[in-house]
Amino acid sequence: MIGALAAEALDEAGFAVLTAASAEEAEVILAQEAIDVLFTDIDLGGRDGCDLAQRALRAQPGLSVVFASGRSRRCHGDRIPAGAAFLAKPYRLPHLIQELHRAAQGRSFS
Template sequence: MIGEIAAEALEEAGFAVFSAASAEEAAVILAHEAVDVLFTDINLGGGDGCDLANKALEAQPSLSVVFASGRSRRCHGNRVPTEAAFLAKPYRLSDMISEVDRAVRGTAYQ
C-alpha cells in the first residue's frame, strides 16, 4: 500500500513510474526498461534492495538510486553505495519527490 501511495505521488508530480511488488518483479522491469531512477526500500519482499540496486547498476551504470529504510544509513554499512541518495522512514511524500527529482537531474545528495 505504501508503494502504491508513493507511485501515485510521483505520477502526480509528473514522473513516469514502473511499480513492482517484489525485488524479482523489479529486476524483470529493470531488465526490459531503461529507467533514470530506481527508488527502492532496502528491505523488500522476495529480496534485498541493495542487491537489486547493485545488479541494476551493473546493467545500467548511469542509473541513479534512491534508497528508503526504517533504519539509518549507517546501519546498512557499505551495502548502500555512497553515491546513492537515502531517505530515512518515515519521510514526507514531498521529500521523496524532491529526492527523486534531484536524482533525475543528477544532483542527488545523501
Template sequence: MRPILSPLARPNQAKKSAPKSLRQRVLVVEDELIIGEIAAEALTDAGYEVFTAASAEEAEIILRDMSVDVLFTDNNLGGQDGFELAQAVLSCQSLLSIVFTSGRSRIYHGMCASVGVPFLAKPYPLTDLVEMVKRASKAVTTQ
C-alpha cells in the same frame, strides 16, 4: 490562394505537453504495497512516468524490458535486498540513479552516506520523496 502569414502574425498555438516517453522514468520497489502505491502516486503527480514492483525479483523482470532514470527502492524487501537489486541493475544500466529508503534508518543511513547514495528514512513526507527523486533525476541528465 491563401496569404502566407509571418510567424509574428500567426495566432499563438498552445504548447503541447511532452509525450509520456520523454518523461523521466522512476521504478518504485516497495514490498509494503500501500506505501509503494502512495509513493508512485506522488511521483506521478509530480510528472514522472512511474512503475512499481513489490520485490527485487519483480523489479529485475521489469528492468529487463525497459530502462529507468531513477530506482527508488526499499532496502528491506524480504528475499533479495535493495543493495543487491541496485548492484544487479547497475551492471546493465550504468547511468541509473538510485535512492534508498528504509524504516531502519540507523542501519542503512550510514551505509548509504559512506558510498554517496541518497537515503530517505521512513516515514518520509511525500514532498521529501519528490525532491529526492528530482535531485537524483537531475544527476542522470547531467551525466
C-alpha cells in the same frame, strides 16, 4: 500501501512510474526498460534493495538510486552504493518528490 501512495504522488509530480512487488519483478522490468532512477526500500522481504541496486547498476551504469529504510543509513554500512540517496522512514511525500527530482538530474544529496 505506502508504495502505492508514493507511486501515486510521483505520478502526480510528473514522473513515469513503473512499480514492482519484489526485487525479482523489478529486475524483469529493468531488463526491459531503460530508467533514470531506481527508488527502492532496502527491506523487501526477499532479496533486499541493496542487492537489487547492485544488479541494476551493473545493467544500467548511469542509473541513479534512491533508497528508503526504517533503519538509519549507518545500519546498512557499505551495502549502499556510493552516490545513492537515502530517505529515512517515515518520509514525507514532498521530500520524496524532491529527492527523486535531484536523482533524475544526477544530483542526489542525501
